[in-house]
Amino acid sequence: MFDEKVHVMDHPLVAHKLTIMRDKNTSVKDFRELVSEIGMLITYEATRDLPLTTKPIETPICPMEAPTLAGKKVAVVPILRAGLGLVDGVLRMVPSARVGHIGMYRDEKTLEPHVYFCKLPKDIASRDVMIVDPMLATGGSAAAAIDEMKRRGCKNIKLVVLVAAPEGIRCIRTQHPDVDIYCGAVDERLNDNGYIVPGLGDAGDRIFGTK
Ligand code: PRP
Ligand code: URA
Numbered sequence: 001m002f003d004e005k006v007h008v009m010d011h012p013l014v015a016h017k018l019t020i021m022r023d024k025n026t027s028v029k030d031f032r033e034l035v036s037e038i039g040m041l042i043t044y045e046a047t048r049d050l051p052l053t054t055k056p057i058e059t060p061i062c063p064m065e066a067p068t069l070a071g072k073k074v075a076v077v078p079i080l081r082a083g084l085g086l087v088d089g090v091l092r093m094v095p096s097a098r099v100g101h102i103g104m105y106r107d108e109k110t111l112e113p114h115v116y117f118c119k120l121p122k123d124i125a126s127r128d129v130m131i132v133d134p135m136l137a138t139g140g141s142a143a144a145a146i147d148e149m150k151r152r153g154c155k156n157i158k159l160v161v162l163v164a165a166p167e168g169i170r171c172i173r174t175q176h177p178d179v180d181i182y183c184g185a186v187d188e189r190l191n192d193n194g195y196i197v198p199g200l201g202d203a204g205d206r207i208f209g210t211k
Contacts, residue, residue, distance in 0.1 A: 006169055007045060007182045014041055014184050018162065022200045026199060028209040034084060034161065035134060037205055038184050039089025042160050044128060046182040047094060058096075075127040079145050080117065082129055082204035086132040087162065101122075102131075102148060104141045113144040118152075125153030132204035135165040136183065137196050139171025146176045163187055165196045 002008075020026055021034045051070040056063060076085075076090045080103040092096060103117030121127065131145050142159055149157055159172060160190050164183040167190050172181055187196045195201070205211040 001166075001186070002169055003173070005173065005177070005180050006079050007044055008179065008186055009182070009184050011041065015174060016199075017041075018184055021149070021206075022198060024201065026123070026206075028206065031206045035091075035203075036087035036089040038162055039086035039132065040092050041089075042162070042182050043090045043130070044095040046158055046160055046180075050074075050128075060205055071102055073123070073125055073127045074098075074130065075121055076132055077102055077120065077145070077149065079104055079131065079133040079141055082135065082207055083131075083133040085134060085203070085207040086162075090130060090132060090160075096129075097151035098124075098127065100129075102145050104144060106140070111140070113140045115144060115148050118148055118151065121124060121151075125155070127154070128156045129154045130158050130159070132160045134162040135196060135199075136161040136168035136172070136181070136206075137194055138165075139175075142168065143171055143175045146172070146179055150176075156179075158182060163196055163199055165190045167179045 016205050017034050017038050021031055050072055052067045053070040054065040055068050057066045074094050075098040076097050077100040098121040100120035104113045105116050106113050129149055136142055159179055160182045162184040164186050187199055189197050191197050
């Protein structure tokens with residue numbers, strides 16, 4: 001359905017956890033925990049290409065040249081506010097990652113997304129960047145966040161989402177063909193209000209209990 005830059009998690013644990021999240025009766029506490037857990041599982045996939053080197057160690061049995069991460073520098077950048085829910089899961093997998101924040105609002109008339117807040121590690125341009133957000137709907141927010149990261153010199157950018165609409169994937173593939181997209185599931189479509197169907201509702205409200 002999509003090309004090799006779109007990585008859809010094909011894993012029973014992700015499918016099972018997403019089903020619980022989709023259920024409208026799931027509590028805020030459970031929803032928040034599941035965002036973090038799936039974030040961890042998708043990070044496992046999104047870091048598959050991290051380079052390894054080796055170092056000499058001694059096991060209780062013998063010396064060996066053992067694999068170790070080559071020290072690639074990673075930054076995770078949540079799109080405020082719902083993206084915050086994924087940070088903890090990424091950091092559990094990549095504890096040395098730095099964290100940047102990017103805030104986006106939509107112009108009420110034009111619906112264009114605008115960056116209202118952006119605080120990033122100083123050396124962001126030299127880091128591998130994982131932009132995280134539970135929902136990729138029209139793709140407007142993620143595309144604007146990627147624009148901003150590129151404006152600041154980032155070259156290696158990945159987008160990590162829990163649920164994507166085909167419309168959002170097409171938007172990112174068109175505007176940012178260099179960016180790999182990692183998602184827990186691809187749903188059917190968007191409804192007239194820009195919500196993903198079947199989706200899981202407003203991710204920010206469900207993570208923070210604001211509705
Ligand atoms: C949600 C979601 C994404 C965006 C996706 O955030 O977390 O950032 O919508 O929609 P798009 O692909 O059409 O841009 P929202 O604007 O609801 O803000 P919130 O995180 O504060 O809830
Ligand atoms: N933002 C959300 O939180 N949910 C959707 O389905 C679409 C955009």
